[in-house]
Amino acid sequence: MLWSPAKLRRPRNVDVQQRVAEARRDHPEAEAWLELLEAALAESENEGKAAWDAVVPAAPADRPANAPFLFRAQFAVNRRAAGSWVHRIAGREVDALALLEAAVCQDDTRLETLASSAGADPEALRVTAQMTAVPLLQACGRAFAAQVAPTWWEGYCPVCGAWPTLAESIGLERKRQLRCGRCGTAWALPPLRCVFCGEVAHDQLGYLAPDARRPDHRAPRRGGVGARLPAARTSGLCARGTAGVSRPSEICRELLSALAASEGRRKRRKRDTTPDAIGLAMKEDLLERAIVADPAPEAFEEWLQQQCLAAGPGEGGLRAMALSIFEEWRLAHEADAFRDWLARGAPSDDAPRAEAER
Numbered sequence: 463m464l465w466s467p468a469k470l471r472r473p474r475n476v477d478v479q480q481r482v483a484e485a486r487r488d489h490p491e492a493e494a495w496l497e498l499l500e501a502a503l504a505e506s507e508n509e510g511k512a513a514w515d516a517v518v519p520a521a522p523a524d525r526p527a528n529a530p531f532l533f534r535a536q537f538a539v540n541r542r543a544a545g546s547w548v549h550r551i552a553g554r555e556v557d558a559l560a561l562l563e564a565a566v567c568q569d570d571t572r573l574e575t576l577a578s579s580a581g582a583d584p585e586a587l588r589v590t591a592q593m594t595a596v597p598l599l600q601a602c603g604r605a606f607a608a609q610v611a612p613t614w615w616e617g618y619c620p621v622c623g624a625w626p627t628l629a630e631s632i633g634l635e636r637k638r639q640l641r642c643g644r645c646g647t648a649w650a651l652p653p654l655r656c657v658f659c660g661e662v663a664h665d666q667l668g669y670l671a672p673d674a675r676r677p678d679h680r681a682p683r684r685g686g687v688g689a690r691l692p693a694a695r696t697s698g699l700c701a702r703g704t705a706g707v708s709r710p711s712e713i714c715r716e717l718l719s720a721l722a723a724s725e726g727r728r729k730r731r732k733r734d735t736t737p738d739a740i741g742l743a744m745k746e747d748l749l750e751r752a753i754v755a756d757p758a759p760e761a762f763e764e765w766l767q768q769q770c771l772a773a774g775p776g777e778g779g780l781r782a783m784a785l786s787i788f789e790e791w792r793l794a795h796e797a798d799a800f801r802d803w804l805a806r807g808a809p810s811d812d813a814p815r816a817e818a819e820r
């Protein structure tokens with residue numbers, strides 16, 4: 463191990479402390495990483511905050527429209543202070559400023575070279591290096607947050623250029639917001655736009671879901687590839703679709719159990735989550751009604767609209783929930799089509815033509 467946990471200080475933010483404690487309880491295997499995270503947050507929020515804030519450069523005026531704020535940025539850091547922070551986290555053997563620079567630039571080749579000259583494990587140093595860059599990048603995130611254009615529709619972070627660490631659903635209407643795990647910047651992206659390639663056509667989009675989402679009631683499939691998809695739910699992956707197979711009531715049943723889990727998480731939070739609770743209760747009620755009514759796939763959108771109309775004026779919250787359910791159903795529907803396409807041996811549109819030409 464490159465660092466000594468005893469030397470690391472803890473963040474004073476009570477909410478953060480509590481969340482880290484929860485993560486520590488739920489994932490004891492992540493202890494080493496959590497120690498690093500706590501130290502980086504403490505440095506960002508308390509001890510080094512003012513010094514790191516002073517290092518943030520101005521964004522270059524000639525920056526291309528789709529380039530992040532830190533495009534070709536130069537940082538004038540205090541060698542002693544920055545070196546002391548990096549050495550505290552990554553050990554005294556590494557070249558502190560070179561490590562910080564490579565981490566900010568996500569330059570893995572350079573990080574590997576630094577690891578071999580310090581005699582460190584390259585994988586461990588890569589993770590540690592990212593943590594050394596957190597206080598500097600968080601300062602940049604704070605400085606540029608108000609300047610992020612609402613028209614920024616790129617999948618990468620508008621401040622530091624990294625891919626998002628997570629996607630959040632916010633508000634009653636469950637807007638999709640991406641979050642950078644390095645500088646903490648959040649930016650909105652339309653729900654049906656692929657983060658990685660910008661595809662917006664819903665019939666060209668799909669997502670991968672674990673097999674355990676529903677009992678497999680279909681006949682065994684030909685070939686190995688169609689039987690199992692990876693056990694990760696990766697929203698936003700591009701795929702291609704044909705005819706779907708699930709009924710809305712099946713998907714609604716799964717959404718309802720996912721909601722029960724998220725309700726449990728909400729109750730454990732300390733902040734006021736009452737607005738979330740109102741939205742969740744509405745969504746739960748609508749899902750339960752959809753399970754009972756069991757509308758056909760082609761009639762589901764109309765059925766949802768009827769529920770909103772029946773609720774009368776002031777049904778904005780219900781409409782937002784109905785839209786959110788419809789969107790989730792459509793994504794699951796596309797996932798079915800994607801699985802079927804895989805099960806049929808992933809046929810290509812070009813294949814019949816190629817055969818005919820032979």
Ligand SMILES: [Zn+2]
Nearest residue numbers: 619622642645
């Ligand atoms: Zn970022």
